[in-house]
Amino acid sequence: MNNTGVFPTIAWSAGAGCHGGCGQKVFVEEGKMVKIEGDENHPWNQGRSCPRVLALTQYMYHPDRITQPLKRVGERGEGKFEPIGWDEAFEICEQRLNEIKQKYGAESVVFAQGTGRDIGGPLTFLAYSFGSPNWCQLGLSGQSCYTPRLGSMKSVMGDFGVVDCSQFLERRYEDPEWVPPEVIIAWGQDPPNGCPDAFFGHWIVDCMKRGSKIISVDPRNTWMTGRAAHHLQLRPGTDGALALGMLNVIINEGIYDKAFVEKWVHGFEQLKARVQDYPVEKVAAIIEVPAGEIVAAARMFANARQGAIHWGVPIDMCPDATAVAHAIICLWTITGNIDIPGGQVIAKPSHGVSSYPYTTEELLQLYGEEMIGRLTKKRIGADAYPMVKNFRAWAQPDMVIDQMASGKPYPLKAAWIQTANVLGGQAARAEFHYEALKKLEFIVVVDLFHNPTTMGLADLILPAATFPEKNSIRSWYAPLSIIQKHVQVGECKSDWEINFELAKRFNPEGLKHWSTLEDMFNERLAPSGMTFKDLQQQGGWKMAGEGPSRPYRRHERGLLRADRKPGFNTASGKIEVYCDTFKGWGLDPLPFYTEPPQSRTSTPELYKKYPLVMITGARSQLFFHSEHRMIPWLREKMPDPYVEIHPETAARYGIYDGEWVYLKNDMGRVKRKAKISRRVKADHVHTMHGWWLPEREGKAPDLFGVWDYQINKIIPGPQCSKSGFGGGQYKTTLCTLAKIADQG
Numbered sequence: 021m022n023n024t025g026v027f028p029t030i031a032w033s034a035g036a037g038c039h040g041g042c043g044q045k046v047f048v049e050e051g052k053m054v055k056i057e058g059d060e061n062h063p064w065n066q067g068r069s070c071p072r073v074l075a076l077t078q079y080m081y082h083p084d085r086i087t088q089p090l091k092r093v094g095e096r097g098e099g100k101f102e103p104i105g106w107d108e109a110f111e112i113c114e115q116r117l118n119e120i121k122q123k124y125g126a127e128s129v130v131f132a133q134g135t136g137r138d139i140g141g142p143l144t145f146l147a148y149s150f151g152s153p154n155w156c157q158l159g160l161s162g163q164s165c166y167t168p169r170l171g172s173m174k175s176v177m178g179d180f181g182v183v184d185c186s187q188f189l190e191r192r193y194e195d196p197e198w199v200p201p202e203v204i205i206a207w208g209q210d211p212p213n214g215c216p217d218a219f220f221g222h223w224i225v226d227c228m229k230r231g232s233k234i235i236s237v238d239p240r241n242t243w244m245t246g247r248a249a250h251h252l253q254l255r256p257g258t259d260g261a262l263a264l265g266m267l268n269v270i271i272n273e274g275i276y277d278k279a280f281v282e283k284w285v286h287g288f289e290q291l292k293a294r295v296q297d298y299p300v301e302k303v304a305a306i307i308e309v310p311a312g313e314i315v316a317a318a319r320m321f322a323n324a325r326q327g328a329i330h331w332g333v334p335i336d337m338c339p340d341a342t343a344v345a346h347a348i349i350c351l352w353t354i355t356g357n358i359d360i361p362g363g364q365v366i367a368k369p370s371h372g373v374s375s376y377p378y379t380t381e382e383l384l385q386l387y388g389e390e391m392i393g394r395l396t397k398k399r400i401g402a403d404a405y406p407m408v409k410n411f412r413a414w415a416q417p418d419m420v421i422d423q424m425a426s427g428k429p430y431p432l433k434a435a436w437i438q439t440a441n442v443l444g445g446q447a448a449r450a451e452f453h454y455e456a457l458k459k460l461e462f463i464v465v466v467d468l469f470h471n472p473t474t475m476g477l478a479d480l481i482l483p484a485a486t487f488p489e490k491n492s493i494r495s496w497y498a499p500l501s502i503i504q505k506h507v508q509v510g511e512c513k514s515d516w517e518i519n520f521e522l523a524k525r526f527n528p529e530g531l532k533h534w535s536t537l538e539d540m541f542n543e544r545l546a547p548s549g550m551t552f553k554d555l556q557q558q559g560g561w562k563m564a565g566e567g568p569s570r571p572y573r574r575h576e577r578g579l580l581r582a583d584r585k586p587g588f589n590t591a592s593g594k595i596e597v598y599c600d601t602f603k604g605w606g607l608d609p610l611p612f613y614t615e616p617p618q619s620r621t622s623t624p625e626l627y628k629k630y631p632l633v634m635i636t637g638a639r640s641q642l643f644f645h646s647e648h649r650m651i652p653w654l655r656e657k658m659p660d661p662y663v664e665i666h667p668e669t670a671a672r673y674g675i676y677d678g679e680w681v682y683l684k685n686d687m688g689r690v691k692r693k694a695k696i697s698r699r700v701k702a703d704h705v706h707t708m709h710g711w712w713l714p715e716r717e718g719k720a721p722d723l724f725g726v727w728d729y730q731i732n733k734i735i736p737g738p739q740c741s742k743s744g745f746g747g748g749q750y751k752t753t754l755c756t757l758a759k760i761a762d763q764g
């Protein structure tokens with residue numbers, strides 16, 4: 021580490037919080053980061069940065085940052101912690117977790133993470149080294165973030181598709197092979213705010229500047245919808261009906277890509293029969309958008325020379341999310357848009373390097389059949405849901421918390437929580453999670469700041485490093501990158517360092533062939549032919565050359581399948597719009613629509629009491645979920661949690677702009693500041709999630725005001741999707757508004 025200078029790295033996770041990928045320049049003076057700027061030479065973000073990165077110095081050197089391991093000394097929730105050294109911290113973990121393992125089995129320890137930060141690798145590595153199969157995003161009802169979409173893509177087309185904004189080409193928009201998509205459907209997505217899932221949101225804006233037209237599918241009005249050629253302002257949770265209605269139009273009007281369908285699609289006739297159940301008039305009534313608009317949007321997409329769909333987390337939060345994703349995959353498939361320039365390109369981990377096991381298939385290769393068989397037997401939800409068993413190896417989070425509360429079929433005794441604010445942002449039915457987690461004998465939280473989860477639950481807190489403070493690798497699509505350590509803050513360690521040390525203690529024999537973390541990185545990097553040091557010398561990132569990680573028409577060239585035959589990575593070698601894999605798992609092989617579990621038609625009595633559909637969690641660049649509320653530059657821009665209310669609705673309830681109100685339903689009530697706005701329709705309200713107030717009392721019962729402001733207190737579980745993935749009700753819960761003054 022040099023003491024002073026300007027150094028390159030990649031933003032991923034702690035600090036920015038995000039799904040990452042941006043190239044950054046870290047300005048260091050005498051061992052301290054004084055400034056950070058987007059790296060103009062990096063093809064990902066070309067110099068741009070978000071407010072959270074620009075405020076990073078305030079985050080890293082914040083007076084409240086936890087910089088030493090902390091041991092709880094009072095009762096749980098009393099807020100009394102004492103700093104200890106790392107040796108003692110590791111010893112406590114090793115001893116307590118091994119004791120629990122001996123008494124109740126390794127499966128009684130749950131390993132919980134939050135969203136896709138630089139965590140899947142270190143966390144699975146630790147969980148499997150300890151021997152527990154129960155790894156999940158605890159509280160994320162239905163695992164409803166990207167996993168349902170990924171599961172459907174893997175099953176239907178064998179790989180993952182993403183809109184081609186030239187992100188896999190080093191010369192980007194200048195590359196002669198690339199053309200902009202003629203049409204992009206932004207479906208339940210607000211890319212410039214979220215930059216989700218290895219996607220830089222402004223790529224869409226870059227494409228718009230180069231001629232791409234937008235079709236936007238969003239119940240709200242946003243920057244993006246205001247610039248769309250068509251804005252389909254549907255009722256939340258009805259996306260499946262819309263996709264099937266568009267398929268109906270495209271198939272019945274014969275405007276699909278017949279040559280592509282003939283050669284590369286399996287089960288088109290069955291799909292054609294299924295979409296007859298979704299005539300456009302019927303769909304229009306379900307989604308509350310005029311039929312003419314649906315038809316016009318379907319024609320525009322189908323008739324484009326090249327088009328793509330960029331979809332967001334509301335798809336995963338639809339009921340039967342995997343079926344909704346399936347329908348949308350059919351749209352980009354039958355229009356022949358796969359892996360063409362400006363289409364839906366296939367995204368592969370760069371250079372064949374994977375920084376963590378995505379699929380059960382990969383796990384089998386890594387750990388062998390015997391170990392995975394043993395683990396799967398105990399994995400919570402694997403018996404109930406074949407898709408949970410056969411894709412991605414998560415435990416089913418709704419079932420995990422139910423089991424924690426009931427102790428059946430086997431007891432859960434400890435939790436390792438790393439990169440997740442379960443009580444403050446991730447968990448639906450948040451109070452139930454609090455009660456169930458309180459029963460555990462031992463809880464470790466690895467985080468950077470105190471929050472409701474650390475305060476209410478942690479027995480031990482381990483301080484994690486931000487991205488300028490750590491080494492790591494990243495291969496989430498492209499380019500292959502390394503994150504490079506340039507500064508040290510307190511005694512903080514990276515998630516990889518923490519988990520590597522502990523994994524070695526749990527499984528010394530199995531892991532003895534790596535003496536350092538860099539050895540392990542080098543082994544993960546091996547398919548690229550480069551080491552960590554090589555990448556460091558080459559500037560920290562590398563785009564893939566010709567081969568499976570570089571786009572365009574790979575199915576024609578035999579670059580997608582292990583057997584190197586032309587075709588897609590499915591059993592039939594074709595895209596299975598009639599999905600044999602789903603059929604084999606007892607799921608409907610064709611896409612279908614189900615109504616949200618709470619709605620005007622599915623729960624008419626409840627709807628009379630609670631006539632507003634509550635959309636939650638549309639992203640803001642200022643905050644990442646429940647983070648950053650203590651960062652002055654960011655909080656200043658949004659000091660209070662607000663709820664967007666249409667002027668007619670506000671008038672009906674007698675609410676004025678800026679008034680504090682309750683959002684409520686049978687689960688309870690939560691405070692919000694009214695923001696009267698035409699961003700929402702009169703039947704809907706929208707509010708951000710993840711609110712707690714770092715300036716309030718931390719210790720229980722206050723827990724930083726979380727029970728006053730945490731919207732997930734009134735969002736129900738469990739999920740409702742037949743596949744076990746998706747359907748968390750984060751965008752479709754019914755509620756009403758009440759003036760605080762009327763409530764006493």
Ligand SMILES: Nc1nc2c(c(=O)[nH]1)N[C@H]1C(S)=C(S)[C@@H](COP(=O)(O)OP(=O)(O)OC[C@H]3O[C@@H](n4cnc5c(=O)[nH]c(N)nc54)[C@H](O)[C@@H]3O)O[C@H]1N2
Pocket residue numbers: 033034035037133134135136137138160164165333438439440441442444445446447466467468469471484485515636637638644645646647709710731732735750
């Ligand atoms: N109502 C509602 N709730 C939602 C959603 C919604 O749309 N509506 N969205 C849901 C979705 S999609 C998701 S993915 C979840 C996300 O839920 P989480 O991922 O749990 O989100 P955060 O609130 O950001 O909590 C992350 C915690 O990890 C810490 N942290 C950040 N980076 C690092 C790191 O690198 N290492 C370590 N050790 N700690 C770190 C942060 O300080 C913070 O306390 O929330 C869900 N909750």
Ligand SMILES: Nc1nc2c(c(=O)[nH]1)N[C@H]1C(S)=C(S)[C@@H](COP(=O)(O)OP(=O)(O)OC[C@H]3O[C@@H](n4cnc5c(=O)[nH]c(N)nc54)[C@H](O)[C@@H]3O)O[C@H]1N2
Pocket residue numbers: 038039135136165166207208209210211213214215216217237238239240242255256257258259331332333334335635636637638639640641642643644645751
């Ligand atoms: N700054 C910042 N960036 C983030 C995050 C963050 O917290 N802060 N979180 C990250 C995470 S984990 C995720 S999953 C992504 C999420 O980011 P996105 O996938 O973009 O999802 P959202 O922001 O929840 O919603 C996007 C749009 O969908 C609309 N919408 C709501 N309900 C529905 C519906 O039922 N159907 C349709 N079609 N649209 C609907 C909303 O009005 C919103 O404008 O963002 C990631 N990036």
Ligand SMILES: [Mo]
Pocket residue numbers: 135165166333
């Ligand atoms: Mo997410």
